Amino acid sequence: MIPSRGSAVARRMVRDRSGVSGFALLALLFLLAFAGPLFTRWSWADTDFTAFRDPPSAAHWLGTTPSGRDVYALTVRGLQKSLLIGLTVATVSTGLAAVVGAFAGYLGGRTDRILMALVDLFLVLPAFLVIAVLSQSARGHGTLLLVVLLAGFLWMVTARVVRGMTRSLRGREYVLAARFMGVSAPRIVFRHLLPNLASLLIIDATLNVSAAIIAESALSYFGFGVQPPDSSLGTVIAAGSGAATTAPWLFVPAASLLVCVVLAVNLAGDGLRDALDAS
Amino acid sequence: MNALEVGDLRVRFGEVPAVRGVGFAVAPGEVLGLVGESGSGKSVTGLAVMGLLPARATVTGSVRLRGAELLGGTDRELSRVRGRDLAMIFQDPQSALTPVHRIGDQIAEAVRAHGGTTRSRAWRRALDLLDLVGVPDAARAARAYPHQFSGGMRQRVMIAMAVAHDPAVIIADEPTTALDVTVQAQVLEVLKTARQATGAAILMITHDLGVVAGLADRVLVMYAGRVVESGTAEEVFYRPRMPYTIGLLAATPLLDGGPPVPIPGGPPPSGALPPGCPFEPRCRYASAPCRTTEPSLTERAACHNPQRPQPRPAEGPGVRRTRSADVILQVTGLRRAYGAVQAVDGVDFEVRAGETLALVGESGCGKTTTLMEILALAAPQAGRIVVLGRDVSALPRQARQELRRDLQIVFQDPAAALDPRMRIADLLAEPLRAHGVAEPEVERRVCELLGLVGLDPDFAGRFPRGLSGGQRQRIGIARALALRPRLIVLDEPVSALDVSVQAGIMDLLATLQLNLGVAYLIVAHDLAVVRHLADRVAVMYLGRIAEIGSVEAVYGTPAHPYTRALLSAIPVPDPRLERGRSRVLLPGDPPGPARAPAGCRFRARCPLHTELGAADRERCAAEEPRLRPAGAGAGADQSVACHYSEGLIR
Incomplete structure (x- = not known):
């Protein structure tokens, strides 16, 4: 029995120490985000009217905010939101960029012109304004819409890069070989072109994770995006950064978690890239 | 005094040895041929002599130019020698000239590089040099830019720059490999002129035994980083001792005489040499000492069991199959233009079942364009392409897809034609899956295909990177066979391979044709290879066929000048x-x-x-x-x- 390609990649992945630690860290963060709330009696929505802006104590592990909310509960809730937003936005936007760019580059002609016109259109739209307005009017539809909006404005530049690289891959002999063999265009894109752009796509996706988290926090800061009383890492950091020197507990935990998320994603991405590339 | 003396030269890249103790001397006016296949260390030797290896290479030994030691000198010291006493001609003249400066200025710059002359004198010297290397109308040519020059002309310019200072030694690394064969003949003549004009010693590094035979006084044969045979040209070509040299000569395709005989296996990876003689695993004459101790180079050969060359097996018994009446591919009046460039300008030929037609010609003759037009299975700009009785211009989509089963391709460079990210099993399965073959059948067929091209079934799980050039080309051929096509198109199927491996692939192609009855349409530039591969040959020139006929006829009584x-x-x-x-x-x-x-x-x-x-x-x-x-x-x-x-x- 021939071992499959997937298992070969997995084997190399397991052998790569930094990649494994990246995935492990990411798993820990997820565990903290979703199991973390179970360990405290405070929920992110609660307000403790006996403790305003208290430093960390036995009752409130990471202290409380000026309005009496538990920082631990808020941060963990924020981690949940940010992980979901960051990872899904990155996956959706990089995936979209890869598909649009690769099809435009491989098929060329009219498909190329139409898709690239679309890319240019999205590039000239003032993304921040559009997201702000739309997320305002679509209040209550939850995070999903926010993810779609953020991803919808992150993919264009990558799509252009992917298109360019696809155009140079298109003339490669192994792509020609597949074409002359009678392999269909979608198959060529997904089996030959995209895997050979994997390093670019993975780097792009890891960058997009932090870009999405930061974009979301910027939106939240201006009152769009995730709205109080709900929280994201961005909102916690934004709210706490003003008192960074006097009440560091407000913002240090959230900021370090953000650093951890970005670091974990980068390590995991590098590991994945090396595992895929080693062929 | 010898112009160049190299003693016990060793080069390592990290832990991997590339050159393992090479020594030779070249007298003024002498041409020393350094022959070997890819990875033998011949080019690294040339670069080490020039001091042009990257910093991560460790070089030991000695390199003496007119008695003065070069090894260990700083880059500044070497720069004083390079280009003046020690000149180099590279394989690719394309990238060796700066595109933004005029030819004359670049030669004049080389003349002035070591000081001493005025601009106008340097320019006049540049014109003389262009004259020497046979560039017509030197005064006008000197004002041209590199892109206005052909590859052959550029290589002449490189030779002109190399001889500008009457160097003591010229190192020529595959100087004609990138050139067409008629241009190669001219450039080799120019090299001879240059040697006479300067009296320089020439170190000629090449894989082409024919080039060495015409030019070299003495020959060194390298294998796995060492010299395994040395002698005068006559000794090495007529009385070789080392089984590798003997094998190499027997593996070279000739314009007359019997078929080439492959050397089994491939060269060992330089990181994992066997403990004994590195050629032992491929050697027919290996004995017990060969497996344990590496022989040193005695007078002529580094070998425990020196041999004498065997006469080449005679031409096969001449059973030319009668031509089938079944026409697989018919091309009539095919034309293809790219803008104003008429790449193919009215070409007619047909390929019948079970036969091989070769299209030969120099670069730009339209042979590859012809192939691509056929493979597109779409209406050509002009003319007709009929595959298996069906005109491809009026083909519905479904029928075109069906027709692809019968028409497959093998590319020149097997490394480029195999997706580096796919395992051999997936590469071979791809055409099967594309045509909807069921999965259990796919796996069975993959193993069968590997057997067909002489590879073990356990290759299936490997990636192309782990394979040698010859093995990769076998995979390329196996993939083309997957759907049991009637016609396989081969674009320079052996020209990217080493000579010792080439013959094995040629053998394989012939065997497969005999057993499977598949027809081949081959594009190639090497007439010696074509003679052993093809039944019929079409010689192309500038988009048209100059001559077509059976191999015996065209090679025996060539009718076109x-x-x-x-x-x-x-x-x-x-x-x-x-x-x-x-x-x-x-x-x-x-x-x-x-x-x-x-x-x-x-x-x-x-x-x-x-x-x-x-x-x-x-x-x-x-x-x-x-x-x-x-x-x-x-x-x-x-x-x-x-x-x-x-x-x-x-």
Whole structure:
């Protein structure tokens, strides 16, 4: 029995120490985000009217905010939101960029012109304004819409890069070989072109994770995006950064978690890239 | 004093040895040929002598130029020597000239690089040098830019720059490998002139035994980083001792004589050499000591069991199969233009079941364009392509997809044609899956295909990167066979491979054709290879077929002056023959297809044309010759596109 390609990649992945630690860290963060709330009696929505802006104590592990909310509960809730937003936005936007760019580059002609016109259109739209307005009017539809909006404005530049690289891959002999063999265009894109752009796509996706988290926090800061009383890492950091020197507990935990998320994603991405590339 | 002395030269890249103790000396005016296959360490040796290796290479030993040690010198010290006493000619003249400066300025710069002359004197010297290397109209050529020059002309310029300071030593690393064969013949002549003019010692690094046979006084054969045989050209070519040299000579395809014999296996990876003789795993004569101790280079060969060359097996018993009546591919009046460039300009041929047709010609003759037009299975710009009785221009989508089953391709460079990210099993399964073969059947067929091309089934789980060039090309062939096609198109199937491996692939192709009855359409530039691969051959020049016929006829009684020139330009690995024979040297380069002249497109370079009377010449200029039977004395099915070919056959 021939071992499959997937298992070969997995084997190399397991052998790569930094990649494994990246995935492990990411798993820990997820565990903290979703199991973390179970360990405290405070929920992110609660307000403790006996403790305003208290430093960390036995009752409130990471202290409380000026309005009496538990920082631990808020941060963990924020981690949940940010992980979901960051990872899904990155996956959706990089995936979209890869598909649009690769099809435009491989098929060329009219498909190329139409898709690239679309890319240019999205590039000239003032993304921040559009997201702000739309997320305002679509209040209550939850995070999903926010993810779609953020991803919808992150993919264009990558799509252009992917298109360019696809155009140079298109003339490669192994792509020609597949074409002359009678392999269909979608198959060529997904089996030959995209895997050979994997390093670019993975780097792009890891960058997009932090870009999405930061974009979301910027939106939240201006009152769009995730709205109080709900929280994201961005909102916690934004709210706490003003008192960074006097009440560091407000913002240090959230900021370090953000650093951890970005670091974990980068390590995991590098590991994945090396595992895929080693062929 | 020797011009160049190299002693116990060793080069390592990290832990991997590339050169393992090479020593030689070259006298002034002498040509030393350094021969070997890829990975043998010959180019690294050349670069080490020049001091051009990257910093991560560890170099030990000694390199003495006119007695002065070069190794260990700083880059600044070496720069004083390089270009003045020690010059180098590289393989690729394309990238060796700066595109933004005029040719003359670049040569003048080389002249002035070591000081001492004024600008105007340097310019005059540049003109003299261009004259020396046979660039016509030097004064005008010096004002041209590199892109206006052909590859052959650029290589002449490189030689002019190399001899600018009357160097003591010229190192030429594959100087003609990137050139067409008729241009190669010219450039080799220029090298001989350059040697006479400067009295320099030449270190000629090449894989081409024919080039060495014509030029070198002495020859070193390298294998796995060491010299395994050394001697005068006559000794090495006529009385080789080392089984590797013997094998290499037997593996070289010839224009006459028996088929090439492959050396089994491939060279060992330089990181994992066997403990004994590195050639032992491939050697027929290996004995117990070969497995344990590496032989040192005694007088002639580094070998425990020196051998004598065997006579080449005679030509096969000549059972030419009768031509099938079943036409697989018919091309009529095919044309293809890219803008103003007429790449293919009216080509007709057919391929019948079970036979091999080769399209040969120099770069730009339109042979690859012809292939791509056929493979596209779409309506050509002009002309007709009929595959298995179906005109491809009016093919519905479904039928085109069906037809692809019967028409497969093998590319020149197996490394580029196999997706590096896919396992061998997936590569071989791809055409099967694309045509909807069921999964259990796919797996069975993959194993069967590996067996068919002589590879173990456990190759299935490996990636192309872990395979040698020959093994990769076997995978390429297996993939082409997957759907049991009727016709396989092969684009230079062996030209990217080492000589010792080439013959094995040629063998395989012949065996497969015999057993499976598949037809081949081959594009190749090497006429010696084609002779052993093809049944019929079509010689192309500037988008048209100059001559077509059976291999016996075209090689035996070439009717077109261009075919004759091509055949005579191929260097043969036989020093006496190579030095003794008179060449039909074609003037000039193959002109670009953009400037196809009226009348016969070959007449500007045609040696026959110059001998004709004025009235006959008129006809060449006015009337384009059509393919017509070559006539008395030629082969029965031989056709030629020349008005006056009768004078050539006797």
